[in-house]
Amino acid sequence: MTLRDTNRAMLCKFVWRIKHEKSEANAFLKAWFVKKDGRFRKGGFSSSIALGVKKVWNIVEENERWIIDNGNLANFWKDKWWGLKSMLEALQLMDLPNLRFNAKVREFIHSGEWALTGVRLVDLSRFFDKILKIKIPSGGVEDMYCWSLSTLGSFSTSLAWEGWAKLNSDGCTLGNPGKAGGDGILRNAKAEVLYNYREFLGICTNFEAEFQVIIAGIKAVD
Known part of the structure; x- marks a missing residue:
């Protein structure tokens, strides 16, 4: 573990807070760094902090996952909630007709069961078969983000200091x-x-x- 690794861990924690923790400061930074569609703004930054955030943004996105409950927060197509990739990443297609890419997971749940019959594309059938095997929680609480590299699901920079x-x-x-x-x-x-x-x-x-x-x-x- 080097100081560069530690700096990267601290930057990743900073990005995690911007993306997922609720505060006025994080809301301000999120409006600065994130587009309305959830993607990172790639240009127009000159500060050293912004450049650091840019370097680790993809690292955080690759290792964050959703734990689904009521389906109100997770995006069905863009977020990683059913597997290691989002639905769009798994399909490797960006031109899918008649699909609303901003749809939440809850829009595909009806009376506690998966309702996937409304989407009639052959390319999706193999993924929907896997989704149908996922048990829908009945706790009625909000979806939650978790960090896939931690067994507890939480993001902690203490992992960067192990062995020091x-x-x-x-x-x-x-x-x-x-x-x-x-x-x-x-x-x-x-x-x-x-x-x-x-x-x-x-x-x-x-x-x-x-x-x-x-x-x-x-x-x-x-």
Whole structure:
């Protein structure tokens, strides 16, 4: 895991909030970044934040999924709710006659059962057969977005810190140069102490003392 990976994880979390969390700030940013049809605005950005968002937008879209309940929020054609791809992505067709691409999933549910007979296209029959096997929940709550890369379905940047360790150290001298010593503490991503140490470093400058105590901590990691 590198700092670049961590930066990408933080940007992905930022995009997730823009797309799915409700607040005035996110509503403002969503109006700036997202078109009315839900697609990302590709041009007209000059800020570094906007450029970062642009880089990870597709990563978030590829890994977000809908969990269907009442079908009021998920788009039947454009959202990923029935499989790994949206219906349009699976069909690989953009010119489908007489179809409303803004239709919600609820429009294909009647009396707790799937109602797919109104769409009469041969290309769709193989996908509808799979959808008919999906059990329709009866909880009456809103559809929910989830993050497919997490077993819990929630997006957490803590995943980006797994396997990391943080070293805090300090070196000093009595005089410069002079008798030197230093100490340090190593913690994991949960702030649990893995190792602590202190060392006499002999006679050296304060600059050398700082570096020697860092090197001692790095050796402890190895």
